[in-house]
Amino acid sequence: MSAAAVLKLQKAGFTTEQVEALADFMDTQAASKADLDNAVHKLELGNAALRKDLDVSNAALRKDLDLGLASLRSEIADVRGELRLLEQRMTVKLGGMLVAAVGILIAAMRYLPPTGH
Template sequence: MFAEAVQGGLPTRADLQGLEGSVKAEFVAVRAEIAAFQAETKTEFAAVRAELAAFRVETKNESAATRAEMKTEFAAVRSELAAFKVETRNEFAAVRSEMKTEFAAVRSEIAAFKVETRNEFASVRSEMKTEFASVRSEMKLLEQRMTIKLGAMLVALGGILIAAIRTMPAR
């Protein structure tokens, strides 16, 4: 952008102000993108939290239903025959074991989800850091180029003034 403004000669104050305006506009756009990303991330987290809450309620309801069902079955088995008592206890232990296994599987899935989410956020953070570093380095290069051009203009102005003073007739 700066090179286009300078092609016709030395940049004017308007050129530099226009360049400053475009750099500010780019920063505003980057900030807007970051804000949009943060809002999107917040909504995604809210959705995940809602899903986890629904899952917890569903699990509690299923657990309560299973417990109620088990109580009725145990009452029926006790009333029918005492001989099946041992067999019923074994079935109950199997159901408990199965439930423990299922709960362990759910817990591991939730833990894996947490790790995955943390890794995604870490990658987003690293991307943002690299982007900011890139913008900073571009700004440093722009600053150096502007300093060099300003110095060149001052040297040229000094040369023109010296030449003008030498060519002026003495009084």
């Protein structure tokens, strides 16, 4: 507590014992500028450490995401290739069924007796 503050308190009617008790209380309870600066410094250090941890975590997540996307793209390409093969097999089977149906129809027309028209 400054000398000016002590004088103001004494002029206001505080006794010397009251001023000393108040000064002791203020010294033990109030934060000094150095205390505040120290707290700010610790918070800044903690903030910097958190930012660094977040940057590392963010980089790891991006790497995992990139790997996952590459894997997903590969799987999609595989599925598309399998769908093309399935489409080709279905086209061949449908063509074969069509050829067989036409052959059966021609054979039926040729070897069945004509109807009486």
